[in-house]
Every structure is written in structure tokens, then in C-alpha cells.
Amino acid sequence: MLAKIAVRNIFRNGRRSAITLMVIVFGAVALILFGGYRARTFFALRESTIRGRVGHLQVYKAGYSKARSQKPLEYGLDDPAALRKEIESVPHVKMTAAQITVMGLISNGEKSETFLATAVEPQKDRAMNNQRVVSGTDLPDNESDAVILGQGLAAAMNVKPGDYLTIMTTTVSGSLNAMDVRVAGIFMSGVKEYDDRAIKLSLLGAQQLLQTRKVEKLLIFLDDTDRTEAAHAEISQLFASRHQALEMKEWRELAPFYRQVVALYTGIFGFLGLVVFGIVVFSVANTIMMSIFERTREIGTLMAIGTTRARVWRMFLAEGLAIGVLGGILGVVIGAALGALINHGHVMLPPPPGYTVGYPLRIMLNPSVLLPALVVSIVTATISAVFPALKASRMKIVDALGHI
Amino acid sequence: MTQQPLVHLTGVTRNYRLGSVSVPALTGISIDIDPGELVALAGPSGSGKTTLLNLIGCIDKPDSGRIVIDGVDITAVPLNRLAALRRSTLGFIFQTFNLLPVLTARENVEVPLLLMGVPRKDRDERTSLWLRQVGLETQAGQRPDQLSGGQRQRVAIARAMVTRPKLVLADEPTANLDSDTAGRILDLLADINGRTGCTFVFATHDPALMARAGRIIHLRDGQVVTNHPAERQLAAAV
Numbered sequence: 037m038l039a040k041i042a043v044r045n046i047f048r049n050g051r052r053s054a055i056t057l058m059v060i061v062f063g064a065v066a067l068i069l070f071g072g073y074r075a076r077t078f079f080a081l082r083e084s085t086i087r088g089r090v091g092h093l094q095v096y097k098a099g100y101s102k103a104r105s106q107k108p109l110e111y112g113l114d115d116p117a118a119l120r121k122e123i124e125s126v127p128h129v130k131m132t133a134a135q136i137t138v139m140g141l142i143s144n145g146e147k148s149e150t151f152l153a154t155a156v157e158p159q160k161d162r163a164m165n166n167q168r169v170v171s172g173t174d175l176p177d178n179e180s181d182a183v184i185l186g187q188g189l190a191a192a193m194n195v196k197p198g199d200y201l202t203i204m205t206t207t208v209s210g211s212l213n214a215m216d217v218r219v220a221g222i223f224m225s226g227v228k229e230y231d232d233r234a235i236k237l238s239l240l241g242a243q244q245l246l247q248t249r250k251v252e253k254l255l256i257f258l259d260d261t262d263r264t265e266a267a268h269a270e271i272s273q274l275f276a277s278r279h280q281a282l283e284m285k286e287w288r289e290l291a292p293f294y295r296q297v298v299a300l301y302t303g304i305f306g307f308l309g310l311v312v313f314g315i316v317v318f319s320v321a322n323t324i325m326m327s328i329f330e331r332t333r334e335i336g337t338l339m340a341i342g343t344t345r346a347r348v349w350r351m352f353l354a355e356g357l358a359i360g361v362l363g364g365i366l367g368v369v370i371g372a373a374l375g376a377l378i379n380h381g382h383v384m385l386p387p388p389p390g391y392t393v394g395y396p397l398r399i400m401l402n403p404s405v406l407l408p409a410l411v412v413s414i415v416t417a418t419i420s421a422v423f424p425a426l427k428a429s430r431m432k433i434v435d436a437l438g439h440i
Numbered sequence: 441m442t443q444q445p446l447v448h449l450t451g452v453t454r455n456y457r458l459g460s461v462s463v464p465a466l467t468g469i470s471i472d473i474d475p476g477e478l479v480a481l482a483g484p485s486g487s488g489k490t491t492l493l494n495l496i497g498c499i500d501k502p503d504s505g506r507i508v509i510d511g512v513d514i515t516a517v518p519l520n521r522l523a524a525l526r527r528s529t530l531g532f533i534f535q536t537f538n539l540l541p542v543l544t545a546r547e548n549v550e551v552p553l554l555l556m557g558v559p560r561k562d563r564d565e566r567t568s569l570w571l572r573q574v575g576l577e578t579q580a581g582q583r584p585d586q587l588s589g590g591q592r593q594r595v596a597i598a599r600a601m602v603t604r605p606k607l608v609l610a611d612e613p614t615a616n617l618d619s620d621t622a623g624r625i626l627d628l629l630a631d632i633n634g635r636t637g638c639t640f641v642f643a644t645h646d647p648a649l650m651a652r653a654g655r656i657i658h659l660r661d662g663q664v665v666t667n668h669p670a671e672r673q674l675a676a677a678v
Contacts, residue, residue, distance in 0.1 A: 037547070037554045044542035337538040340499050341599070342527025342555050345520050433499040433519065437534070 064367020088166025091255030112250030140205030155242030172197025172221030188232030336436025356421025364413030452505030531600030
């Protein structure tokens with residue numbers, strides 16, 4: 037009966053309830069769109085960071101992260117082939133990729149620039165798909181002197197695919213070494229600062245340049261990001277059982293930009309959420325307060341015929357709950373429909389600071405986005421009813437019965 | 441053996457505050473009402489009828505004096521803790537009917553039984569019985585705004601009676617009704633009183649209602665002026 041009275045009272049003043057429901061729907065839609073955008077952005081950034089750059093896990097020789105070595109690859113992995121075979125036997129490991137980072141000078145004979153090269157296994161690098169080749173080809177498989185250049189660096193060197201450049205760096209023994217390289221292609225990552233300095237070359241080419249057979253690190257890719265911690269534990273156990281002096285890092289430690297974006301967006305959306313929460317609380321509380329004012333005599337009657345204060349409190353709380361459930365469900369349906377419409381519309385957002393390309397506006401619509409919107413709507417509307425309900429339950433019966 | 445009164449008031453006083461001034465509503469009221477009586481509280485507006493009804497109905501507290509309802513001294517018990525007594529022992533009929541507009545006639549009658557936690561089957565039987573008693577079986581599914589004033593008051597009577605109370609308190613139950621409808625409501629109340637032995641206390645201005653009462657308590661300026669069987673008072677009036 038309590039629920040029946042609550043629900044029927046919602047429809048008693050249709051216009052007022054409709055406005056309140058609209059506010060709750062607005063709140064739920066805002067939560068879904070902002071939350072879905074946030075979730076999608078986090079997901080896309082996380083996956084592009086992992087699959088395009090850092091992998092789910094990275095393995096180094098023990099001491100790598102604390103070493104301040106002057107020589108390249110002093111803390112390199114000596115026998116990566118055997119190690120990756122062991123790692124790839126662990127369940128959910130999809131692939132491993134060896135990498136070396138090289139810094140040095142690049143010259144076209146007329147001018148020199150500093151570069152930051154990532155030496156990769158070309159086939160694995162293509163699988164990571166983290167850059168867009170805008171001219172020429174991607175890094176070829178069996179050509180140790182081929183490189184691809186970031187768009188900015190290619191412009192600075194004034195080269196096109198097929199041209200030759202010279203790269204120079206320090207070998208593992210500390211001497212200088214240079215190598216002529218053919219520009220196979222030009223790529224863009226979308227991050228201007230990176231594209232102004234970036235080179236990619238084959239692992240073999242880098243090892244020839246550095247005069248070593250070592251690799252700097254092994255990137256481990258899993259079939260599911262949510263399995264990172266479990267895989268980390270399992271691989272650590274494997275290393276411990278073989279007494280291998282290795283260290284490992286998870287993607288989260290290697291992705292400071294991702295962490296910054298998460299912190300920034302969480303702050304912004306947290307504030308927006310607070311604003312929405314405030315609007316909904318005041319709107320629902322106002323509706324219930326007005327309802328209580330109009331129904332003062334009914335409250336007096338109910339208490340006169342033996343309804344306890346606690347029951348009156350629960351009755352108005354039930355009204356808040358009912359408004360919340362109704363508004364929440366409507367909000368989720370409308371929010372999901374709007375989200376789907378936006379996703380279908382292929383809306384492009386302008387490039388974020390530091391980027392050269394925009395990205396599509398996508399709203400993630402899954403239970404982790406929709407369910408919180410529903411729960412928040414219900415909880416907020418119910419909380420909004422607490423104070424008005426308390427006020428109703430504390431009325432003096434005689435005063436309430438005499439209310440006009 | 442002397443019958444114990446259902447309602448026993450001794451030296452009851454109730455004052456209201458009007459700004460900084462304390463206005464006496466009742467002063468030193470001492471009355472007894474026995475089970476099965478049909479008592480009218482008469483007197484001009486402001487004489488204290490409704491205040492007395494509220495005190496007997498356990499919805500207001502006296503400033504001094506003692507009130508015993510059905511053997512329970514309620515004087516020092518907080519109002520909220522008297523909810524159970526109000527549910528089980530008392531019934532209320534209001535001048536403006538005070539039905540819940542979102543509920544049907546049947547649901548309005550059912551509310552007190554729900555509050556008492558009466559099982560569904562028993563609840564349905566008792567609700568149907570009282571809707572039949574007040575002649576509203578066919579209007580059971582209608583909401584108050586679809587009923588006439590007389591029908592609404594019948595629903596209110598059924599709601600008051602459905603819990604089988606020992607005492608029903610009615611504040612001007614016929615004041616908002618035309619004389620024909622009021623007459624039929626009075627017939628109904630007198631009939632219920634006769635058949636169930638339930639005690640009725642009315643606050644009223646209505647001479648027709650006073651004529652049906654077994655006893656009339658006249659109040660003026662918050663004090664009992666006369667408290668005699670109705671025949672004697674009406675005869676004195678003639």
C-alpha cells in the first residue's frame with residue numbers, strides 16, 4: 037500500500053512530477069553521456085597506449101629502472117629468444133616484442149637534428165599499428181638499413197621516401213658509430229613533439245649500429261587488459277622459479293600521460309556529477325516539500341488513524357524512490373538512445389593539446405556506464421526525500437489536521 | 441459491580457499560545473464516558489469541543505490533568521507511542537471526510553487494517569463487510585472525487601469502524617452535508633451504535649445530531665456547563 041500511495045501521488049500533480057522527472061532524466065542522460073565519453077576515452081587511450089607503445093607488461097634485466105647507465109644497453113637482455121619463448125607459454129600472452137631505444141644525431145649532409153629512435157621487429161610493430169604511414173611504406177621486414185621517420189623530422193630533414201640519411205650514436209662500448217639509412221616511409225603518430233624527433237628502424241639495424249646482440253626490453257601483449265595483474269603474477273612466479281634476474285613493469289607505470297588524462301577527466305566529470313547531483317537533489321526535494329505542504333491534512337489523518345512517524349517517513353521516502361526509479365529508467369533509455377545516435381553520427385572532435393589530429397566522439401554504452409546512472413538517479417532522488425520526509429513525520433497531528 | 445468508564449478525564453486543562461499570550465482552551469474538565477454511550481459535545485465555536493475530542497483521541501496532550509482511555513493512563517505517554525492505541529481502540533470521523541484522494545473507497549477503508557497488519561483474507565472480508573454496511577459496495581472502486589459528500593462520509597465511517605474500535609470520535613460529521621444526507625448519516629451512526637455497542641462521541645452544532653445522542657455535554661469557554669442525559673436537556677430546552 038505504501039508503494040501504491042507513493043506511485044499514485046507521483047501522478048497526482050502530473051505537470052510538477054513531469055518537471056521533476058525531466059530533471060532526473062536530464063541528470064541520468066548527462067551522467068551517461070559524460071560517463072560514456074569518459075569511459076570510451078579512457079578505454080581508447082589505454083588500449084592505444086598499451087597496444088601501440090608500451091605493451092601490457094615490460095621485462096627488463098634486473099636493475100634497469102634504477103640504473104643511471106652511461107652506456108647503452110648496459111642493462112640489456114642477453115638472450116631474449118629463450119626468454120620470450122618461456123613468456124609466450126604463459127596463458128593469455130598473445131605476443132612479445134623486443135625493442136631498443138636509441139638516441140643520436142641524424143643528418144642529410146647539410147644539417148643535423150637529434151632523434152629518438154625505437155628499434156622494433158617490423159612485423160610485430162605493424163601488428164601494434166600505432167602510427168599512420170602518410171608517405172612511402174611501413175618498415176620492411178628484411179632491410180636492416182631502412183627507417184621510417186616522423187612527419188616533423190622528415191620535414192626538417194627535407195627528405196622523401198627513397199632518400200638516404202646518416203644516423204650516428206654511441207655503441208655499447210662507448211665509441212661513436214654511424215650508419216647510412218634509407219627512408220622507407222614517413223609516419224605520423226598524432227603527437228607533434230614525438231613526430232618531430234621520431235625514427236623507427238629494425239631491431240637488427242639498431243643492433244648493428246650499437247654493435248650488440250642484446251635488446252633493451254621485451255614488451256608483453258595479452259589478449260585482455262583486465263588480465264594484466266594475473267599475468268604479472270604468473271610471469272613473476274615463472275622468473276622466480278627459474279632464478280632469472282629480471283624486473284617487470286605494468287603498463288600503468290609506463291603510461292604517465294594516461295594517468296594524467298584519467299586524473300584530469302575524473303576531476304572534471306566529478307565536478308559535473310556534483311552539479312548534476314545538486315540540481316536533482318534540490319528539484320526532487322522541492323517537489324516533495326510542495327507535495328507535503330499540499331498533503332498536510334492527509335498526513336495528519338494518517339497519523340490520527342494510527343500511522344507511526346516512521347511509517348510516514350518511509351512513505352515519503354518511497355515517493356522519492358519511486359520518482360528516482362521512474363526518472364532513472366527513463367533517463368537510461370533516453371541517454372542510451374542519444375549515445376547511440378552520437379556514435380552513429382561519427383562526430384569528430386578537434387585535436388587535443390599537443391596533438392595534430394582530431395578524434396571521433398564516441399560514447400561507451402555498457403552496463404558499467406548505464407548502471408551507475410540508474411543507481412545514482414535512484415539514490416539521489418531517495419536522498420532528496422530524506423529531509424522532507426523527516427519534516428512530514430514530525431508534524432503535530434492536530435496542526436496537520438487543522439491545515440487549510 | 442460498577443462498570444469502568446471507557447473514557448475518564450480528571451481536571452484536564454489545555455492552553456494554546458497565541459503569540460506571547462496563553463489562551464485557555466479547556467479548564468478543569470472532568471468527565472466519564474461509559475462503553476456503548478452516544479455522547480454529543482455541544483457548545484458554540486471556540487467552546488473547546490474539538491480540543492476535548494483531540495485529547496480523548498490521543499492526538500493532543502493536556503497541560504495538566506489525567507486522561508484514561510480504555511483503562512490506559514495516556515497522560516504521560518508521548519503521542520507517537522499512542523499510535524497503536526489509536527489504531528486498535530479508536531476510530532475517527534472528520535468534518536471534511538479526510539479520505540486519501542489517491543486511493544479508492546475500498547483502499548481507504550482498508551488502510552487502518554493494513555496499519556494493524558491484518559492478514560489479506562481477513563482484511564478483504566472486513567473491508568467488504570463495512571462497505572456493505574454503509575451501502576457502498578458498488579462504489580468500492582471509485583476514488584473520493586467520484587463520490588458525493590454523503591458517500592465520502594460513509595467511506596469515512598466504514599474506515600473508522602473496520603478496525604472494530606471501542607470508541608469513535610466524530611468532529612462535526614454532518615456539518616458539510618445537506619440535511620437529507622446528514623439525516624441518513626445520523627441514522628447510520630445510530631444504527632451502528634445500537635448494533636455494535638461501539639461508543640460514539642461527537643462534537644456538533646447540529647440539533648438533529650444532539651437529538652440522537654444519549655447524553656449531551658455542553659461546553660462554554662472551555663468548561664463543562666451541563667452534562668446530563670439528552671432527554672433531560674432537550675426537555676429543559678422545550
